[in-house]
Amino acid sequence: MKTSDCDILIVPGHTNSGVDHWQSRWERQLSTAWRVEQENWDNPNKDAWVARIVEDVKRAGKPVVLVGHSLGVLAIVHAAPLLLKDKVQGAFLVSMPDVERPDFIPAIDRAFAPIPRDPLPFPSVLVASRTDPHCDYAKAEDVAYSWGAAIVDAGDAGHLNTDSGHGPWPEGLMRFAGFLKRLG
Known part of the structure; x- marks a missing residue:
């Protein structure tokens, strides 16, 4: 699958x-990418976040590939059973907390617990770091297996965000391109 063949959320x-x-860099670089905007980024509400993902998947004009980071990963997983069957082609998930x-x-993120363990209804990959302060690698690996997701060991990479030196993340973009290719 090429980026032009899908909407990248x-x-x-x-x-x-x-x-x-x-x-944010990928959103600017990939012509079919757009951000799922949340009403409140600072006080996440699981039900509101899930509903927004469901809405945006419904309004997408092309097959959808989801790209989640941190709490966005869990929002995607909570939304998965509610998404239109066959609309989501895959999910690229990074740094699950x-x-x-x-x-x-923060304790406010606990509203996203428990972490769903049901298999995802679409192909997925979870990229996890061995030094993520928000999740032990063993936990990420265990959860990925329950989802049926491929696990990618990012090594000593922190939370894979700007603070850990991953503003530009060319390795991630190459991994994402490989994931898209496997989707067809």
Whole structure:
């Protein structure tokens, strides 16, 4: 699948992705990419976030590929059973936070717990770092297997965001291109 064959829905996490974040860069670079806008980025409401993803998938004119980061990953997974069958072709998921962890901060993100464990109804990949402060690699790997997602070991990469040095993330874009190619 080429980027021109699909609508790429960018789903940021808590507080949105800043201008230098790889998601924002991809949104600017990929002509069919657009951001799923949330009413409140600072106080995430699971039901509202899920509803917005469902709405945006419905209004997409082409098959959809979702690109989620952090809390956006969990919003996508919560939305998955509600999405139009066969409309979503795949999901590229990066840096899932472990909102089930008792010491997880911010506490407002705990509304996204428990993390769904049902298989996703579309092909997916979860990119996880061995040094993500928001999720242990072993937990990410376990959850990916329950979703039927391929797991990608990003090594020592932190939370794969601007703070960890991943504003431009060329390796991620290459991995995403490979994922699209496998989708057909």
